[in-house]
Amino acid sequence: KLIVTSATYRQASAVPDERDPENRLLARGPRKRLTPYAIRDAALFTSGLMNSQIGGPSVKPYMPPGIWRSISNASYKQDKGDKLYRRGMYTYWRRTVPPPTMMTFNAAAREVCTVRTDLTTTPLQALTLMNNKTFVEAARFLAERMLRQDAAPRERIAWAFRTVVSRPPTTGELKLLEADLAFYEKDFVAQPDGAAKLLKVGEKPA
Incomplete structure (x- = not known):
């Protein structure tokens, strides 16, 4: 009873636009993550891989090996080329074996x-975001876009963050990402075979 009658509990979360016209307090905007389709589409778009063709038949993007064998003798025949990078709404959907990545994000x-x-x-x-072939390949091509930026590593990181999140990184976020960059650079120098394997993830060549 004390909690629900407190002034803090009874505060409204709706902030008038005129009180924060530039949305510095982040009062406006989505409070939930993207849909399963939008998560995949956003990764493809920011990486530059997305095939923006509209219409046409369904496509069969990356799936775990042998995924259809669990319920039938049919085999999943993955598409090739630009078909792999079409928007999620065009993904072939088998109700008995739905795309596991979509289901992971509550489709x-x-x-x-x-x-x-x-x-x-x-x-x-x-x-899934760390290891799924679609997202690893997208991250690889986003990294290539970063390297094409004529700037220092710090500015490249800020550019990539702004491209993906649609806002500049905070000082704390930038420090964390710079530390990650230093860690992985050291790790890949020590394990060149691991770096080579990472660059081969996905159908599209570097």
Whole structure:
């Protein structure tokens, strides 16, 4: 009772635009992550890989090996070339074996009509973004775009952050990313084979 009657609890979260016209207090904007389709599309777009063709048949992007074998003798035949980078809405969908990446981010299973999907935050989602072939390949090409920027490493990091997040990084965020860059540079120098394997992830050559 004390909590719900406190002044803090009863404060409104709606801030008038005139009180924060430049949105410095981050009062306006989405409070939830992107949809499963938008997450993949955003990765493809910022990396420069996205195929923006509109219309046409469904496509079969990257999937785990043998994914259809669990329920039938049919084999999943992955598409090649630019078809791999079409928007998520064109992904071929088999209801008995839906795309696992989409399901990880709470896409509707399509077995029944779903008006509203759940929204979860799980460790598996972070692992998917770190290890899934689509996102690793997209990160690789975003890194290539960074290297083409005629700037110092700090400015390149800021450019990439702004490209992906649509805002400049804070001082703290920039320091963390610079530390990550130094760590991975040292790691890849020590393990050149690992760096070579990373550069081969995905169908599109470097």
